[in-house]
Amino acid sequence: MSAVETRTVAEDEAEIRLDRWFRRHFPGLPHGALAKLLRTGQVRVDGKRAETGTRLVPGQSVRVPPLGDLDAPRPKRALAVDPHDAKELERLVLYRDASVIVLDKPFGLPVQGGPGIVKSLDAMLDALRFGAEERPRLVHRLDRDTTGVLLLARTAGAASRLAAAFRSRDAEKTYWAVTVGVPTPREGRIDAPLAKRPGQRGERVVLAGRDEDDAARAITDYRTLDAAGRRAAWLELAPLTGRTHQLRVHCVGIGCPILGDAKYGGPGAMLEGFPEQLHLHARGIAIPHPEGGVLRAEAPLPSHMRATFAALGFAAPRPIKPARAGARRG
Numbered sequence: 001m002s003a004v005e006t007r008t009v010a011e012d013e014a015e016i017r018l019d020r021w022f023r024r025h026f027p028g029l030p031h032g033a034l035a036k037l038l039r040t041g042q043v044r045v046d047g048k049r050a051e052t053g054t055r056l057v058p059g060q061s062v063r064v065p066p067l068g069d070l071d072a073p074r075p076k077r078a079l080a081v082d083p084h085d086a087k088e089l090e091r092l093v094l095y096r097d098a099s100v101i102v103l104d105k106p107f108g109l110p111v112q113g114g115p116g117i118v119k120s121l122d123a124m125l126d127a128l129r130f131g132a133e134e135r136p137r138l139v140h141r142l143d144r145d146t147t148g149v150l151l152l153a154r155t156a157g158a159a160s161r162l163a164a165a166f167r168s169r170d171a172e173k174t175y176w177a178v179t180v181g182v183p184t185p186r187e188g189r190i191d192a193p194l195a196k197r198p199g200q201r202g203e204r205v206v207l208a209g210r211d212e213d214d215a216a217r218a219i220t221d222y223r224t225l226d227a228a229g230r231r232a233a234w235l236e237l238a239p240l241t242g243r244t245h246q247l248r249v250h251c252v253g254i255g256c257p258i259l260g261d262a263k264y265g266g267p268g269a270m271l272e273g274f275p276e277q278l279h280l281h282a283r284g285i286a287i288p289h290p291e292g293g294v295l296r297a298e299a300p301l302p303s304h305m306r307a308t309f310a311a312l313g314f315a316a317p318r319p320i321k322p323a324r325a326g327a328r329r330g
Contacts, residue, residue: 035052100158225314281305283319
């Protein structure tokens with residue numbers, strides 16, 4: 001970059017820290033260089049000074065000064081990853097090519113570090129280099145207890161193009177959930193704003209009024225794929241926006257909390273005899289591939305959801321084999 005640039009914070013970047021936003025868009029920029037740019041007021045958010053920990057809101061503008069050689073990519077030294085952890089990560093790979101890795105994220109694995117987290121996917125990504133000079137990059141996130149399809153970019157260019165696809169909503173994401181209760185109607189659209197509120201056990205996402213200053217629009221399409229009487233339902237969820245905990249709060253909003261979601265559903269999210277684990281699974285994604293065509297991938301159900309499906313009589317089809325289709329040849 002040789003000129004000042006203004007970029008708009010995308011929908012899927014809600015609440016991302018400013019330093020992580022720069023890491024996503026300008027992976028070659030050292031943290032120290034960013035700190036200096038912020039300290040001297042060269043980086044601004046909505047025209048105001050900001051700090052590395054500033055949380056961004058979709059629609060905000062970020063002033064990016066000329067970076068020149070500051071953003072030049074530099075090879076990173078591979079960090080030591082426990083051999084057992086490395087093998088486990090390799091087993092999670094559903095698809096891999098020169099630009100993209102698709103993982104089947106397991107239950108309980110945090111995608112990124114934070115307070116009290118001793119092991120995260122981000123900290124172990126060197127185990128997924130597969131001989132490449134560059135370390136894989138996260139391009140989207142799943143909650144710790146959400147399972148399923150997670151994309152990694154293998155190059156800075158691929159990360160930029162995948163991030164652009166998420167920003168422009170060209171990525172079609174499909175989730176499966178088991179809910180306590182069956183929604184009425186059985187399919188529809190949830191268009192309900194969300195906001196973050198402090199609580200006794202930390203920050204929570206809540207349904208908000210449209211006129212509240214901090215309310216962010218959130219939209220989810222849903223349809224019931226099967227039901228066990230009025231006791232439970234198997235829902236297909238398609239988020240059209242990317243708010244934190246959107247699917248979990250929206251399901252509570254229609255009176256059908258996701259099974260095992262104690263944080264948002266409380267006791268009403270539990271069924272006697274079923275695993276007290278979150279039953280939310282990123283089943284599949286269709287997204288423009290960085291090198292052309294469309295990448296489609298699906299992940300199999302995790303073990304606790306397979307057990308619940310069997311107990312409730314739900315029959316899930318086998319996942320499709322991940323593949324890139326429609327690319328130009330020659």
